Amino acid sequence: MYTKSIETIEELKKLHDSPLMTLVSQAHAVHKQFHNLEEVQVCNLISIKTGGCPEDCKYCAQSSFYATGVKAEPMLSLEKVLEEAKKALARGATRICLGAALREVRDGRQFEEILSMVKAITELGVEVCCTLGMLKESQAERLKEAGLYAYNHNLDSSENFYKTIITTRSYEDRLRTLDVVEKAGIGVCCGAILGMGETVEDRLAFLLTLAKRDPLPQSIPINRLTAVKGTPLEGASPLSFWDMLRMIACTRLVIPQAMIRLSSGRIEMSYEMQALSFFAGANSIFMGEKLLTVANSSVDQDEQMFSLLGLRKKRAFSS
Ligand code: SAM
Numbered sequence: 282m283y284t285k286s287i288e289t290i291e292e293l294k295k296l297h298d299s300p301l302m303t304l305v306s307q308a309h310a311v312h313k314q315f316h317n318l319e320e321v322q323v324c325n326l327i328s329i330k331t332g333g334c335p336e337d338c339k340y341c342a343q344s345s346f347y348a349t350g351v352k353a354e355p356m357l358s359l360e361k362v363l364e365e366a367k368k369a370l371a372r373g374a375t376r377i378c379l380g381a382a383l384r385e386v387r388d389g390r391q392f393e394e395i396l397s398m399v400k401a402i403t404e405l406g407v408e409v410c411c412t413l414g415m416l417k418e419s420q421a422e423r424l425k426e427a428g429l430y431a432y433n434h435n436l437d438s439s440e441n442f443y444k445t446i447i448t449t450r451s452y453e454d455r456l457r458t459l460d461v462v463e464k465a466g467i468g469v470c471c472g473a474i475l476g477m478g479e480t481v482e483d484r485l486a487f488l489l490t491l492a493k494r495d496p497l498p499q500s501i502p503i504n505r506l507t508a509v510k511g512t513p514l515e516g517a518s519p520l521s522f523w524d525m526l527r528m529i530a531c532t533r534l535v536i537p538q539a540m541i542r543l544s545s546g547r548i549e550m551s552y553e554m555q556a557l558s559f560f561a562g563a564n565s566i567f568m569g570e571k572l573l574t575v576a577n578s579s580v581d582q583d584e585q586m587f588s589l590l591g592l593r594k595k596r597a598f599s600s
């Protein structure tokens with residue numbers, strides 16, 4: 282069984298920098314021990330409240346700090362969200378993620394509506410995840426009661442680098458919400474963004490922060506920065522796929538149980554790049570024309586990739 286225990290950034294850096302074929306084959310061996318190689322989970326991200334966010338995340342099209350052309354919109358109705366969710370389920374999605382451009386959840390009518398969305402989609406027999414910003418204990422408990430399966434709250438990078446990217450909240454704020462989510466017995470989905478100008482050490486520090494949590498996160502989205510026009514990161518140089526692959530392999534080795542999700546930036550990845558990412562341990566994607574406000578791979582392209590690679594869509598609640 283899986284034995285490697287990696288404690289320090291030095292050990293992890295040595296692993297990360299090892300010859301790529303060795304790194305990927307080690308990650309593949311661990312991936313096989315914990316997951317079915319032929320299964321990839323299909324998720325669908327619905328932006329239930331878009332734009333006008335009061336936070337200044339330098340990468341985000343939805344921040345009200347930047348002129349990105351994304352306008353603040355009212356929250357979607359329960360009917361509209363259910364319609365989107367059913368379309369996604371018909372395509373084989375087994376996880377519906379409800380995303381909102383919020384700093385935090387506020388009690389009141391909007392939160393009540395989100396609770397009815399969680400309940401209604403849970404009753405369709407699939408995993409529901411929410412990503413709504415910071416949460417209070419009472420709100421996490423109510424989301425759990427409504428049937429919430431997971432809560433996404435990305436740490437994005439190391440604590441050091443985080444403060445250069447976001448100033449309207451702290452890393453500590455993020456960690457606190459992860460604690461609140463865990464305490465309510467909800468699964469944690471916590472990921473990173475690669476290609477913001479961070480160092481490899483920043484990426485690995487993120488991974489070690491996750492690896493030290495108990496319980497370990499249930500899923501880890503690996504985002505490639507989408508350089509959005511109008512944001513401070515619009516001119517960031519594109520991430521090398523080889524850096525992405527190394528990070529996927531290290532994530533698989535350090536947190537073998539977690540689902541690893543190819544998220545933002547997958548639209549720029551060829552089938553070959555995605556196949557290699559699955560081989561190294563990634564086992565989930567977002568399917569659907571949009572990822573919140575940015576373009577995603579087309580559904581037809583993804584369906585074609587699944588049949589080309591002989592991949593099956595993973596059942597709900599099976600990870
Ligand atoms: N507003 C909520 C929050 O910040 O927690 C929900 C955010 S939603 C899951 C968007 C996530 O996708 C962010 O947490 C961030 O990690 C990632 N993201 C946003 N903009 C991105 C971009 N331009 N490129 C890559 N990842 C991005």
Ligand code: SF4
Pocket residue numbers: 334335336337338341342343344345381382383384414
């Ligand atoms: Fe707001 Fe979330 Fe975008 Fe940050 S990532 S600006 S919190 S929507």
